[in-house]
Amino acid sequence: MTANTATTASIQKCIRPEVFPSTMCPGCGHGILMGAILRAVDELGLDMRRMLFVSGIGCAGWIPSPHFAADTLHTTHGRPVAFATGAALFNPGLNVVVIGGDGDIAAIGGNHLIHAARRDLDMTVICANNQIYGMTGGQVTPTTDIGTITATTPQGNEEPPFDLCKLVEGAGASFVARYSVYHIRPLIRTLKEAFQHRGFAFVEVLSPCPTQWGRRNQFADPVALLERYKTLCVPKDRAEKISAEELAGKVVVGRFR
Amino acid sequence: MPEIAINRDWCKGCYICVNVCPRHVLEIDQESFDHGFHPVVAARPDDCTVCRQCELLCPDLAISVSGEEAAGAPAGEAHVEPLAPAPRPLPQGWATAPSPLPAGRYFLQGDEACAEGAIAAGCNYYAGYPITPASEIMERICARFAVLLGKRVFVQMEDEIASIASCVGAAWAGAKAMTATSGPGISLMLENLGYAIITETPVVIVDVQRAGPSTGQATRPGQGDFMQVRWGAHGDYELIALSPWSVAEMYTETIRAFNLAERFRVPVILLADEGVGHLRENLTIPPEVRIFNRIGPSDREPPFGGRPVPPMPVFGEGHRVLVTGSTHDEWGYRRTSSARVQAELTARLCTKITDSMDEIVESETYLCDDDRLDLLLVSFGFTARSALGAARMAREAGYRVGLFRPRTVWPFPAEALRAVAAKSARVLVAEMNRGQMLREVQRVVPNARGFGKTDGEVIAPDEIWDAAKEYLR
Ligand SMILES: Cc1ncc(C[n+]2csc(CCOP(=O)(O)OP(=O)(O)O)c2C)c(N)n1
Ligand code: SF4
Ligand code: SF4
Ligand code: SF4
Ligand SMILES: [Mg+2]
Numbered sequence: 001m002t003a004n005t006a007t008t009a010s011i012q013k014c015i016r017p018e019v020f021p022s023t024m025c026p027g028c029g030h031g032i033l034m035g036a037i038l039r040a041v042d043e044l045g046l047d048m049r050r051m052l053f054v055s056g057i058g059c060a061g062w063i064p065s066p067h068f069a070a071d072t073l074h075t076t077h078g079r080p081v082a083f084a085t086g087a088a089l090f091n092p093g094l095n096v097v098v099i100g101g102d103g104d105i106a107a108i109g110g111n112h113l114i115h116a117a118r119r120d121l122d123m124t125v126i127c128a129n130n131q132i133y134g135m136t137g138g139q140v141t142p143t144t145d146i147g148t149i150t151a152t153t154p155q156g157n158e159e160p161p162f163d164l165c166k167l168v169e170g171a172g173a174s175f176v177a178r179y180s181v182y183h184i185r186p187l188i189r190t191l192k193e194a195f196q197h198r199g200f201a202f203v204e205v206l207s208p209c210p211t212q213w214g215r216r217n218q219f220a221d222p223v224a225l226l227e228r229y230k231t232l233c234v235p236k237d238r239a240e241k242i243s244a245e246e247l248a249g250k251v252v253v254g255r256f257r
Numbered sequence: 258m259p260e261i262a263i264n265r266d267w268c269k270g271c272y273i274c275v276n277v278c279p280r281h282v283l284e285i286d287q288e289s290f291d292h293g294f295h296p297v298v299a300a301r302p303d304d305c306t307v308c309r310q311c312e313l314l315c316p317d318l319a320i321s322v323s324g325e326e327a328a329g330a331p332a333g334e335a336h337v338e339p340l341a342p343a344p345r346p347l348p349q350g351w352a353t354a355p356s357p358l359p360a361g362r363y364f365l366q367g368d369e370a371c372a373e374g375a376i377a378a379g380c381n382y383y384a385g386y387p388i389t390p391a392s393e394i395m396e397r398i399c400a401r402f403a404v405l406l407g408k409r410v411f412v413q414m415e416d417e418i419a420s421i422a423s424c425v426g427a428a429w430a431g432a433k434a435m436t437a438t439s440g441p442g443i444s445l446m447l448e449n450l451g452y453a454i455i456t457e458t459p460v461v462i463v464d465v466q467r468a469g470p471s472t473g474q475a476t477r478p479g480q481g482d483f484m485q486v487r488w489g490a491h492g493d494y495e496l497i498a499l500s501p502w503s504v505a506e507m508y509t510e511t512i513r514a515f516n517l518a519e520r521f522r523v524p525v526i527l528l529a530d531e532g533v534g535h536l537r538e539n540l541t542i543p544p545e546v547r548i549f550n551r552i553g554p555s556d557r558e559p560p561f562g563g564r565p566v567p568p569m570p571v572f573g574e575g576h577r578v579l580v581t582g583s584t585h586d587e588w589g590y591r592r593t594s595s596a597r598v599q600a601e602l603t604a605r606l607c608t609k610i611t612d613s614m615d616e617i618v619e620s621e622t623y624l625c626d627d628d629r630l631d632l633l634l635v636s637f638g639f640t641a642r643s644a645l646g647a648a649r650m651a652r653e654a655g656y657r658v659g660l661f662r663p664r665t666v667w668p669f670p671a672e673a674l675r676a677v678a679a680k681s682a683r684v685l686v687a688e689m690n691r692g693q694m695l696r697e698v699q700r701v702v703p704n705a706r707g708f709g710k711t712d713g714e715v716i717a718p719d720e721i722w723d724a725a726k727e728y729l730r
Contacts, residue, residue: 008312008321019590020267021317027271031316039313049340049575054426057582066579066590071572073429074581074591075422076452082419086426086434087572089410090382091344094430094573112422115415184313223276226314 006042014038014048019066024059027222029207030128032181034063040191052094054084058135060101060128078108081116081125088123096123102143103133106164117171117200124194124201127164130209138212149216165256168202175201176257180229183253190255259307259324261299268319270294274311280304283311343573344408345431346379346550353545357405360544367507367533370540371463372397374511375435377546381409382432384423386416386442389475390531391465394437417442421449424460429580431571433515437463440482450524451490452582454606459518459551463527465534468713477713478531480638480689486526487667493603495610497617498526498667500637501533505540516549517617521609522566528666532639532715562587565609610668620670622677624648625659630681632725634660635698636688639715644687646718651725658725669697678702683728687721
C-alpha cells in the first residue's frame with residue numbers, strides 16, 4: 001500500500017453522511033463507482049470546494065447528488081454535458097466532472113457528448129454504463145449487447161451497441177479509457193489521470209445493475225454479476241496479442257488515448 | 258491487528274466484500290438477522306492483510322479497514338487555503354454602470370440593439386444556435402465580446418437544448434447568461450426552461466418570433482409564441498416575458514430582462530418578433546445604465562427557501578450547493594415524496610413573482626386621456642406600432658380611440674388593463690396570431706374582440722382601422 005491510498009475513513013470528508021445509506025439497490029455498481037471517484041479525488045488531494053459534479057437523470061445521476069460534499073448540478077436527462085459546458089467555459093478554475101448513465105450520456109445525450117469531445121473541453125465525463133435504463137425499469141439502451149433480455153427486448157436485443165470509447169475518440173477527445181468497477185485499482189488510477197488531464201477526458205465505466213439487468217439475464221446475484229467482468233474484460237495489451245476469435249464477445253479495457 | 262468496521266446502517270447485505278476477500282476474513286453471520294438480511298462479520302481479523310479489496314468494492318462505503326498500511330492516508334480536509342473568488346457579478350443589488358457603448362445616437366437594427374442592451378446589462382456569457390430571425394443577436398454578441406474588456410464567453414452550441422443548458426450552467430458559475438432564438442428553438446428549450454424555473458436560475462432568453470407552426474415562414478413575422486413562452490414548460494410556475502416594440506426598447510427591455518432575472522432569480526423571456534428584430538431605427542444610448550446583480554448568501558443562508566427570493570450562491574465559492582431539477586427543500590435536498598415541500602416550492606416559485614407585480618409589470622397607454630373611449634385597442638410588440646397608427650386614423654375620423662400596450666406580457670398587466678378598459682365599451686385586440694392575447698384580455702374584458710392575422714405579414718395600421726370601423730359601426 002502506498003501512503004496516499006484513500007480509505008473509506010479518509011473519504012468521509014468528501015461526502016454528506018446524512019444522506020447515507022444511498023437509495024441504490026444492494027450490490028449496485030454505481031455505488032462502487034461512487035467510492036472510486038471519491039478515492040481518486042482524495043488521493044489527488046483535490047479540494048472538493050473547487051469540484052463541480054454535474055449529472056443527469058437516472059440512477060447514475062444520483063452518484064454525486066446529493067452524496068458528494070461539493071457543488072453539484074443535477075440536471076435534466078441527457079443534458080449534463082451541455083450544462084457542464086457553460087460552467088467549465090465560464091469558470092475554468094472549477095474542476096468539472098460529469099457523471100451520467102449510458103442512457104443519459106449515449107442515448108438522449110449523445111449529441112452533446114460528441115460535441116464536447118470535439119471541442120476538447122476541459123472536463124471529465126464518466127459514463128456509468130450498466131447497459132440498461134436502470135431507473136425507468138430496465139429498457140434497452142444504445143450500449144446493450146445483442147441478445148440481452150430487457151423490458152423492451154423480451155426476445156433479446158437485436159440492435160448492435162455503440163462502442164462509446166471509439167465514438168468519443170473519433171469525435172476528438174484527448175483522453176479515452178474504459179474499465180469496469182471490478183477493475184477497481186486501474187479504475188481509480190485512470191480517474192486520477194482523467195481528473196488531472198487538461199482537455200476532454202472520457203471514462204466509460206462498466207457498472208453492474210443487478211436489479212434491472214442482472215435479474216433478467218441470469219445474474220441476479222450481485223457477486224456473480226460483478227465477477228462476470230473478470231472473464232468478460234480483456235486488457236488492451238492482451239487484446240492486441242490474441243486472435244479475433246478469442247476476442248469475440250469480450251470487452252477491451254484500458255486507456256485508449 | 259487490523260480493525261474491520263462494518264457500518265450496519267449503511268450495509269445492504271450484497272456480500273461482495275465476503276466474496277472478494279482473498280483471505281476469507283469476512284463471513285455472513287447466519288445466526289442473526291438485522292436490517293432484513295444476515296449481517297457481515299469479520300470472523301478472522303487476524304488474517305486480514307489490509308489489502309482493502311473489500312473496502313474498494315463495497316458499493317455502500319460500509320466497510321472500513323484500519324491497520325498499519327493505512328498510516329499516512331490523508332485525514333481531514335487537506336486543503337484549507339482560501340478559495341479564489343468565484344466570478345460573480347458585483348456589486349450586489351442595484352448599481353449604476355457606465356454604458357459599454359459610448360453614449361450617443363445610433364442607427365441600429367433591433368437584434369443589434371438587443372445585443373447591446375445585453376452587454377450593457379452585464380451579459381458575459383452567450384450560447385446560441387443559428388436561426389432566422391435571431392442570428393444577428395448572436396453575431397453581434399460574438400463580435401462585441403471579442404473586443405470588450407473583461408471576462409466574456411461566447412459559444413455556438415450544437416443545438417438550442419445545449420444553448421439554454423450551458424447558460425444555466427454558466428449562471429451557476431457566476432455568469433449573466435443569455436441565449437436568443439426563434440420559435441423552433443424555443444420549442445427545444447422548454448424542458449430546460451422548466452429546469453431554470455425550478456432551480457431559480459437567472460437567465461435571459463430572447464424569442465424573435467417568426468411565423469409558425471413548425472418551420473413555418475422562417476423570414477416572416479409572427480406572434481404565435483405568446484402562449485408558448487408562458488405555458489410551454491410542464492408543471493406550475495410563473496415567469497416573466499417582456500415585449501419590446503421598437504429598436505430603442507430592444508435595448509432597454511433587454512436590460513430590464515437581465516435586471517428582473519437577477520432580481521427574482523427567474524428566467525426572463527424577451528418576446529420580440531421579426532418586425533422589431535429586423536427593424537432599423539435611431540436610438541439613444543445613455544452614458545449610464547441601472548443594473549441589478551444577484552444577491553449572494555451571507556454566511557449560512559438557504560439557497561432555495563427562507564425568503565421569497567433566496568440569495569444565490571455561485572459554484573466554486575465553497576457553498577457546496579446542491580442544485581437539482583427535482584423537488585427540493587431549502588438546502589437543495591431532493592424531497593420527491595413530500596407533499597408539503599412540493600406545495601411550498603411551487604407556491605413560492607409563483608408568489609415570488611405575483612407578489613411583486615409592481616416591480617415587474619409595465620404597460621403603456623396612448624391616446625387614452627378622454628373620460629370615455631369609443632374603442633380601446635390592445636396590442637403588443639411590432640403590431641402595437643400599427644395599432645397606434647390605427648388609433649390616430651380613428652382620431653382623425655372623430656372617434657375616441659386609444660391603445661393599451663403591455664410591455665410586460667407575462668405576468669399579464671390585468672389590473673392596468675382593467676383600469677383603462679373601464680372607459681371603453683369596446684376592446685379590440687390586434688395581434689399576429691389567432692387570438693392568443695385575446696384570451697388573456699377576455700379574462701379582464703369578457704366581450705373583447707380580436708383581430709388576428711396569420712399570413713406572415715405584419716398587420717398594417719389601416720387593416721386595424723378597418724377592423725375598428727367595423728366594430729364601431
Ligand atoms: C426527457 C426525459 N425522458 C425520459 C426520462 C425518464 N428517464 C429517467 S431516468 C431514465 C433512464 C436512465 O438510464 P441511464 O441514463 O442509463 O441511467 P441508469 O438509471 O441506468 O443509471 C429515463 C429514460 C426523463 N427523466 N426525461
Ligand atoms: S436499478 Fe440498477 S442501476 Fe439503479 S440503483 Fe438499482 S441496481 Fe443500481
Ligand atoms: S482488507 Fe483485504 S484481507 Fe482484510 S478483510 Fe478486506 S479484503 Fe479481506
Ligand atoms: S460489500 Fe458493503 S454493502 Fe455489501 S455486504 Fe459488504 S459491507 Fe455490506
Ligand atoms: Mg444505464
